[in-house]
Amino acid sequence: MTKTMKKKELAQLLFGKHIELFRCPLCHEGFLPDTSTGIRCQEGHHFDLARNGYLNLVTTKQNSDYDRELFQARREIFEAGVYDPLVTKLSTLISDLDFGDLTILDAGCGEGSLLFRLEKVLTQATCVGIDISKEGIRLAGAHSALIMWCVADLARLPLQDNSVDVIVNMLSPANYEEFRRILQPQGHLIKVVPGPYYLQELRERLDDVGDYSNEAVMANLEENLEITSRKRLHYQVSLPIELWSQVVKMTPLTEHRVISGNPAQQLTIDLEIVCGVLAK
Ligand SMILES: C[S@@+](CC[C@H](N)C(=O)[O-])C[C@H]1O[C@@H](n2cnc3c(N)ncnc32)[C@H](O)[C@@H]1O
Ligand SMILES: [Zn+2]
DSSP, rough: TTTTTHHHHHHHHHHHHHHGGOTTTTTTBBSSSSSSEEBBBBBBEEEEBBBTOOOEESSSSSOOOOOOHHHHHHHHHHHHTTHHHHHHHHHHHOOOOOOOOEEEEEOOTTSSSHHHHHHHHHHTTTTEEEOOOOHHHHHHHHSSSSSEEEEEEEEGGOOOOTTTEEEEEESSSOHHHHHHHHHHEEEEEEEEEEOOTTHHHHHTTTTTOOOOOOOHEEEEEEEHEEEEEEEEEEEEEEOGGGGGGHHHHHSSGGGGBBBBBSSHHHHHHHEEEEEEOOOO
């Protein structure tokens, strides 16, 4: 791939190379290898590759709590290094799974910052980022041409059965039935769930927001996953004053709520990283 190639041409090459991973979300047939005029399944359903290189597999308009401003704020928070310890933990965890040339799906990748960083470290990996938000995926497409970005629904993943080695699912909804279908039998799910102190400084400044409990999410996870490791990642980062407004914008928690007090000078990141195999 050369630097002078356009994003869309790079995406045509990349999707063409890995087209056997994908299936049509409408009829479940595979896609044809020729990606020169978009992506077409064996039944003739056609999906566009956008100019900045992402594939749009959603045919109906979606309503979302997440808009461009929120995704832009998340990107700036990632760029400020707030999630760097998480990226390091996840890349080590994935390397230690020892899959070699592996295929990773970031399910609910948002604007793509996490997968962008993982791909830089796990250079042998084939990476797919999926989110239902076009705004998120549009920003992700601007990020990296080395990742296959798709607008798609977790409930109808456009991936073949047993096609993925690792699913990363950070602060996003899960669809265990679909995850089970697309993971190969030894494949692993890594779910990142907020802990009780996640964004504590923000929660304290919101009127009607109490302590967060991840018990329901964890109980559901435990029902579905044979857990092989569960780690808590709890740290504080200091926050330059100009980043506070991005913290406020990066979560739907603050929508329609009054924020009181001064900007916080530090931010707590409290996450549980749960890894395991989904019983077939
Ligand atoms: C809190 S954001 C997390 C985004 C990203 N993982 C991150 O940590 O920056 C939750 C994401 O889940 C996505 N999402 C929600 N429902 C979805 C669905 N049914 N299919 C795909 N993505 C979905 C949203 O669009 C949003 O980008
Ligand atoms: Zn089709």
